[in-house]
Amino acid sequence: MSIPDSPIHPAHPHFEVVREDLAFSSGSDRCDGWLYRPRTDGTHPCVVMAHGIGGIRSAALPEFATRFAAAGIAALTFDYRHSGTSGGVPRGLIDIRRQRADLRAALDYACGLDGVDPGRMALWGTSFGGGHVLATAAANPRIGAAIIQNPFVDGRAAAAAAMRSAGRVATYRLAVRALRDALRARRGRDPIYVDLVGEPGTVAIMTTRDARAGFEAILPPDPIGWEPAVAARIVLHLRSDRPATKADQVTCPLLVSVCDHDAIAPPDPAIRVAEEAPRGELSRYPIGHFDLFAGEWLNRVCADQIAFLRSNLIAVVQ
Template sequence: MSGHTVTRHDVSFDSGGDTCAAWLFLPDGVANPPVVILGHGLGATREMGLDAFAERFAQAGIAALAFTYRHFGDSTGQPRQLLSIKRQLADWDAAIAHAKTRTDVDGARVAVWGSSFGGGHAIVVASRHPELRAAVSQCPFTDGLASARALGPVGTMRLLPRVGSDVLAMATRRDPVLITLAGQPGSKALMTAPDALPGYLALVPEDGTFVNEVAARVAPTITRHRPGKAAKHVRMPILFCICDHDSVTPPEETLAYARTAPRGEIKRYDAGHFDIYLGSPFEAVVVDQIEFLSRHLEA
């Protein structure tokens, strides 16, 4: 792909007294570019495919800030591998605030981009930040009950003893009891679809900071979490990129929520939940996202 050459900078910003580590991709030779903020999926880190999208956005003249949530990867926060929905949404607020104060991007032209669990966050964040110009929600987690049904009642039951142990650990201030994020079908993991483990592992670079575990206490909060309900409150244009063969975030529920967004645009792909980061599905989705972002950020 032609376009701008890109320089990647290591940056960080404060969130609740901790530090979120991030990359800022700047298009060379573009003064005051608009900026899109990228957030990753469940228990992942920014090294797991976000750089590919960020690089392409920057080549198209849109600066990109890809960050890792607190408690994960090379961001700070104790205990490790703690997935707090409330804290992750606060990290988004901090990322937006950081983008607005930077002198190398246009803080008045900001968009958000989230994938998977981060795609759900992008919907909620967009509903809370009317000043944003646009949002992209990729194969988003929109409904915890739908995702729990995808895991199945037996899979959910397998997790309960560890969840109980971790809730007790939290109450007695001990280290979290961890559960596996992505596992083989039939194993004790949050995601056990046949493509979940290979899908995650395909995204982990050699020197990545990813750990395939998360504090078990998150499981019930995920089941209750329904970020799709915020779609009807999103005032700016929002692009939903939906995978038709999504084993983790069922597409039917996502489509129903996406249709409630007043300025929603929907694109569908003949792909699974983890296919979108690589190969031809990636090429298809990134072209659509660049077109959408360029249009609404006037890049």
């Protein structure tokens, strides 16, 4: 299908964008995705995009992918296993290792697509997906550039922020549910679920003041396959997930787009990633976690990211 024109920085070329359905295997399951490509001849660089916790490919990612493709850079978006229209049971399972395996599988698949130059590949991740990208790009010579925005890169810092918004009682209840769910998983029983987003003080994965409204704002009118509740066991793994420790192993150009008022993914660890990565670059915006998904901030962030991708994936061969 053809995608309507999308505003991009006037200094960039503006191609017509076509979106194609695709599917690839990850483990024993299927991942569904979309490929956005410029309607032009020849081969193009490609950016593989990883969503955040509980995100599906129809939520917010089309706005970025369309702009990238309009600037001459193909973009592949996908649903992780256990979410969206992809396969995998139980539904609503968030597993860090599986999601990073899905990202690697998406990268492998994209490298073999007609019209995609496997020598000019990039990774892009938002929020939780930013941690996936950081871990995947570390010491990976296939990656020509990487972007992480409002990124989750330090589980300890994120857990401390989450506890402040949830409060002691809700945090305790969430931990109990997570432990019970982990025990059920060992016995092969159905998960115990917990809401993905909630108001401050409630039992949910994200409970900052902007969490519910922010997440609802990025969902499409018909969010096919979106799971409003997820298996509680992920809570037990978030604190120990610290992809920021791999920053010095990311040798490709890395753009870190930080929201200075981010209450979900604290900005300080992300800023240190940009400083510690050998070729790190930092862009800072005076906004909250969800503010870069719409309006003028979306345009500004996309323009900065397109300039970065063109500089590292297109200008080098011109």
